[in-house]
Amino acid sequence: MIGRGRESPRKTRGRADRAFGPTSASLEASRRSLLRWYRRHRRPLPWRKTSDPYRIWVSEVLLQQTPVTTALRYYRSFLRRFPTLSLLARAPLRDVLKTWEGAGYYARARLMRSAARVLLRKASGHWPRQSDQLRTLPGFGPYMSCSLAALAFGERVVALDTNGRRVLSRLFLIRDPLTSRHTEVRLRDLGTALLGRASPRDFNEALMELGQRICRPNQPRCSECPLARTCLARQELPDPALLPARRVRPRRPHVRASVAIIPWRGRVLVAPRPPSGLLGGLYEFPGGKVQPGESPEEAVVREVREEVGVAPACPPHLLGRLEHDYSHFHVSLHVFALPVRDARRASGVRRRWRWVTGEELRRLPLPAATRKMWPWVTEVLSAPPRPSPPATCPG
Numbered sequence: 001m002i003g004r005g006r007e008s009p010r011k012t013r014g015r016a017d018r019a020f021g022p023t024s025a026s027l028e029a030s031r032r033s034l035l036r037w038y039r040r041h042r043r044p045l046p047w048r049k050t051s052d053p054y055r056i057w058v059s060e061v062l063l064q065q066t067p068v069t070t071a072l073r074y075y076r077s078f079l080r081r082f083p084t085l086s087l088l089a090r091a092p093l094r095d096v097l098k099t100w101e102g103a104g105y106y107a108r109a110r111l112m113r114s115a116a117r118v119l120l121r122k123a124s125g126h127w128p129r130q131s132d133q134l135r136t137l138p139g140f141g142p143y144m145s146c147s148l149a150a151l152a153f154g155e156r157v158v159a160l161d162t163n164g165r166r167v168l169s170r171l172f173l174i175r176d177p178l179t180s181r182h183t184e185v186r187l188r189d190l191g192t193a194l195l196g197r198a199s200p201r202d203f204n205e206a207l208m209e210l211g212q213r214i215c216r217p218n219q220p221r222c223s224e225c226p227l228a229r230t231c232l233a234r235q236e237l238p239d240p241a242l243l244p245a246r247r248v249r250p251r252r253p254h255v256r257a258s259v260a261i262i263p264w265r266g267r268v269l270v271a272p273r274p275p276s277g278l279l280g281g282l283y284e285f286p287g288g289k290v291q292p293g294e295s296p297e298e299a300v301v302r303e304v305r306e307e308v309g310v311a312p313a314c315p316p317h318l319l320g321r322l323e324h325d326y327s328h329f330h331v332s333l334h335v336f337a338l339p340v341r342d343a344r345r346a347s348g349v350r351r352r353w354r355w356v357t358g359e360e361l362r363r364l365p366l367p368a369a370t371r372k373m374w375p376w377v378t379e380v381l382s383a384p385p386r387p388s389p390p391a392t393c394p395g
């Protein structure tokens with residue numbers, strides 16, 4: 001619980017009382033210092049110059065998983081392509097994913113389009129202004145609801161992303177791991193007390209800015225920090241970077257997979273991935289994981305038979321191997337050229353396979369790993385491997 005600052009001002013000024021939480025004097029000192037620093041040092045980011053909730057929302061969705069410099073690029077191109085909520089709601093999913101291509105975490109783009117459609121259908125495109133109403137929209141978790149409510153509508157709430165949590169855990173010396181519900185509530189209470197009567201927009205932006213530029217995860221720049229005088233981690237710990245308590249991340253699993261670029265009459269075969277889940281809605285070549293005991297060649301032949309329902313016309317020809325990191329695993333991809341028999345019959349049991357030209361492929365939304373295969377696609381389209389004579393070509 002947050003103290004009311006009744007202790008002697010001399011003893012507690014600019015400090016927090018361990019037993020009762022921060023005093024109102026220390027909260028006031030921190031708030032003023034933070035806002036003064038923000039007014040002097042804030043970056044002129046485009047989403048800080050608009051009050052349009054749609055634009056602020058686009059920026060917040062991007063910034064959830066993307067560094068500011070990359071987010072800036074996507075923010076501009078996304079708004080050029082979808083300047084209004086209703087244009088986003090009416091756009092085909094494929095176009096939205098294409099504009100998002102390379103930004104990763106594609107569920108964000110799918111959910112944005114869904115939320116835009118809900119807003120258009122149920123509220124004629126009008127935004128709810130309260131965080132608890134925003135929370136009911138697709139893709140709106142606690143952070144997104146509070147950030148949009150605070151930044152666009154001035155609701156008196158604190159949006160805690162990783163940066164904000166780190167700043168508060170150091171300022172108030174929260175030693176518990178930040179994953180527990182109890183700590184989450186405590187951080188939120190402390191954040192709200194620190195916000196006080198300040199502008200919710202400036203305060204939230206200031207907290208994020210400080211987390212990104214000064215109170216960094218490693219080697220925080222305490223000598224430049226406006227909160228240095230009141231920061232308990234600085235006063236109590238040999239290194240403030242010891243907070244927040246780190247969870248030990250398991251090593252990323254390593255997956256081996258095989259992929260087939262199947263040529264036929266100047267086209268290659270692709271299909272969209274299922275609409276939800278990893279890379280949902282993006283287009284890819286046939287392929288899949290190499291099973292234990294299987295070679296990459298065997299895997300690609302099996303996958304093509306299972307997924308596409310056709311048999312190879314000759315053994316797979318290895319074009320090369322590439323490495324790619326996803327958020328939760330690392331993959332080594334063996335990429336093969338694999339002409340098939342009776343390409344006309346390529347249908348697939350569950351998937352919508354399409355034969356596309358290089359130009360059509362370029363316009364489809366593709367995962368980053370598939371885009372890395374571009375030189376091999378060009379190679380296969382310009383000189384497809386020739387099936388060997390039937391005698392040496394097992395079916």
Ligand code: ADE
Pocket residue numbers: 045047059060063064068161205208209
């Ligand atoms: N990270 C999340 N939201 C942000 C914002 N509005 N400005 C800068 N960084 C952010």
